[in-house]
Amino acid sequence: MSSLFSTLKRQPLLSRQYRQLLLRRYAHTEANGSLETSYKARRDTWFNSTILLLGFMPIFTFALGTWQLQRLQWKVNLIDELQEKLEREPISLPRHVNLSVIPNFIFRKVFLRGKWDHEHSMLLGPRVRDGLHGYHVVTPLVRPDGSTVLVDRGFVTKDSIEKGMSRQETGEVEIFGMLRTSQARNVFTPDNHPDKGQWYWTDVTAMSEFAGGDRAGVQPVLIEQIFEAGTRLSQGIPLGREATVDVRNAHLSYVITW
Numbered sequence: 251m252s253s254l255f256s257t258l259k260r261q262p263l264l265s266r267q268y269r270q271l272l273l274r275r276y277a278h279t280e281a282n283g284s285l286e287t288s289y290k291a292r293r294d295t296w297f298n299s300t301i302l303l304l305g306f307m308p309i310f311t312f313a314l315g316t317w318q319l320q321r322l323q324w325k326v327n328l329i330d331e332l333q334e335k336l337e338r339e340p341i342s343l344p345r346h347v348n349l350s351v352i353p354n355f356i357f358r359k360v361f362l363r364g365k366w367d368h369e370h371s372m373l374l375g376p377r378v379r380d381g382l383h384g385y386h387v388v389t390p391l392v393r394p395d396g397s398t399v400l401v402d403r404g405f406v407t408k409d410s411i412e413k414g415m416s417r418q419e420t421g422e423v424e425i426f427g428m429l430r431t432s433q434a435r436n437v438f439t440p441d442n443h444p445d446k447g448q449w450y451w452t453d454v455t456a457m458s459e460f461a462g463g464d465r466a467g468v469q470p471v472l473i474e475q476i477f478e479a480g481t482r483l484s485q486g487i488p489l490g491r492e493a494t495v496d497v498r499n500a501h502l503s504y505v506i507t508w
């Protein structure tokens with residue numbers, strides 16, 4: 251961190267250039283005396299804007315750098331907080347989930363039991379993993395004594411989907427997962443078309459509606475299934491993600507750039 255600071259502090263070197271410019275401008279005015287006033291006036295305007303630009307550059311870049319440092323600190327704190335949540339003991343999801351408290355439990359590990367509702371499975375994607383094309387399978391999990399929730403079971407290859415391999419598990423299953431929310435969309439994210447079975451991003455509300463909604467006891471709660479290890483990909487069983495926090499942290503590179 252200290253090296254970052256010294257990089258930033260070195261930037262005001264530019265202000266020496268600024269001082270030289272001021273001196274040169276002063277000398278220039280002296281030598282020319284009162285010659286060609288109108289020409290000089292135009293030159294002055296040009297000079298002023300250049301000086302203004304050069305003068306503000308270090309201040310501007312320093313401010314940007316400082317701002318990025320603050321953002322970096324904020325991101326680091328956030329990742330620490332999420333990582334800490336991830337390491338806590340798994341919680342078991344209550345029968346009826348109070349949706350307003352979900353934000354406090356994001357990334358907490360949860361333990362669930364139930365049966366898959368394969369009929370309402372959704373294919374999220376397309377996605378690529380290890381060079382293989384496929385989808386993430388989101389399947390409602392019908393819990394015997396509680397509300398149905400959505401589970402992102404992970405990646406399945408296109409080939410396995412066509413063979414129906416992701417529908418193998420029919421009995422009661424016990425799963426570990428992480429509590430998630432809807433994905434943040436950006437301008438490039440296409441709209442979902444539930445009627446055509448096209449899901450490009452996890453819209454938890456729309457997905458729970460698709461699975462039957464409130465009437466069928468489906469709550470807009472999304473769990474991302476996690477696995478400790480395994481070779482499930484070859485068996486065509488959806489492969490969940492590793493239990494890591496993946497908030498992108500690009501601010502460090504911004505700090506160095508600016």
Ligand SMILES: *[C@@H]1O[C@H](CO)[C@@H](O)[C@H](O)[C@H]1NC(C)=O
Nearest residue numbers: 346347348349350351352354
């Ligand atoms: C849900 O949690 C919030 C915040 O803790 C609380 O105010 C609210 O009463 C809870 N709702 C239900 C239905 O329990």
